[in-house]
Amino acid sequence: xxxxxxxxxxxxxxxxxxxxxxxxxxxxxxxxxxxxxxxxxxxxxxxxxxxxxxxxxxxxxxxxxxxxxxxxxxxxxxxxxxxxxxxxxxxxxxxxxxxxxx
Numbered sequence: 001x002x003x004x005x006x007x008x009x010x011x012x013x014x015x016x017x018x019x020x021x022x023x024x025x026x027x028x029x030x031x032x033x034x035x036x037x038x039x040x041x042x043x044x045x046x047x048x049x050x051x052x053x054x055x056x057x058x059x060x061x062x063x064x065x066x067x068x069x070x071x072x073x074x075x076x077x078x079x080x081x082x083x084x085x086x087x088x089x090x091x092x093x094x095x096x097x098x099x100x101x102x
Contacts, residue, residue, distance in 0.1 A: 020045070024071045027081040036092030039100045042077075045069045 003011070023029070023042055031041035046066030053060050063074055070077040085093075 020069055020071075023069065027077075030083060030085070030089075032085040032089045032093055036089055036096050039096045042066065042069050043074070046074075 023045075031043060034041040043066055046069045047062070049068055050060045050062065050065035053065070060068075066074045
């Protein structure tokens with residue numbers, strides 16, 4: 001199936017917005033768990049947004065870009081929702097992140 005590039009871009013943007021909305025709702029899902037399973041987290045999404053902006057001449061600070069994902073300042077989200085990571089969570093994250101090398 002051929003999809004026009006502009007339509008594909010709109011579809012991807014809509015899917016990204018839905019992912020961000022989902023992650024904002026699911027504050028019970030810790031970043032460490034996302035990292036342990038998928039090798040990325042909310043911070044990664046913010047960093048990727050910042051990099052995409054830079055490629056298009058838009059300059060965002062790290063926390064500014066991450067706030068676009070969190071829906072609030074990352075420090076505020078951390079204080080409200082983040083729990084201490086266990087040794088097992090850290091081990092899973094380390095294993096998962098090691099798979100990210102290209």
